[in-house]
Amino acid sequence: MSLELASETARAPLSPDALRTIVRDLAEQPDRWIHKVRLATDERWYERLESSEDHEVWLISWLPGQSTGFHDHGGARGAFTVALGELEELSLGGADQGLLIRRLSSGTMRAFGPEYVHDVRNTASGPAVTLHAYSPPLSEMSHYELRAGGLVRTSVEGADQW
Template sequence: MTISTTTSRGSVLAATAAELAERSAEWLPRVRLDPQGRWYERLHRYDDQEIWLISWLPGQTTGLHDHGGSRGAFAVALGSLEERDLSGVREITPGRARAFGPEYVHEVRNGSFAPAVSVHVYSPPLTTMNRYDLVGDRLVRLATEEAAQW
């Protein structure tokens, strides 16, 4: 397993995501594929973190967003995903996890020709997410989503 992270707390979140991603028997029967958009389900919610399972058909994307001040990490369980942030684009494949801090803005998408599944961990649990557009080299906030909207 390869973990890319910037903090020790991020390492813990990335390890949690990667470990659960490897235990497909625990979540595979729950996965759904939805041609209308990414399918997602919260698997666990604790006082200090929450864990989500997300499936992606080819071309499905999050758009640029942050996590409302929460730290996070995600690991690809099946398939592959592309992550874009302000520094560039990277491919995330099974066995790899990405961790990020509370101010991180990125976009995740399935740029392949096959479905993908990923596990996401956030601490503290998400309360808001901000959506962005990139205008030139500047992020412009488009909207704020509240947790009740998910």
């Protein structure tokens, strides 16, 4: 294998299943992240735990009422797990499914491809903590509003805004 081909192979995005394994394994080692958790009252608190050429891992805390709003991941694949607490995820199904609402209890994992758009929110009465992995690392995210005709992009933010 040529050096150039090896370099290209090393930069290929990880699959959603590989990302699911990363967050699952990290969730099983709370001594690596629990001491970093902060509960912020104004908005969700987050910290990048790992960063490499092919993926990154984030720790996020959620107080009741906090949410992401509908957003994508700038073409990155992703996975997350609810390490503590409970959240709700909203996404659009096909034309015949409409709005899908999933309750995500502690230990639940979700993995998705590069086109996925969702809204994650804490509708429970207590805080929650999640671990997220993205590949390639996030470079931008678009935000959307849910309107009668579907999702409409309202803004795009770059990694320099996090």
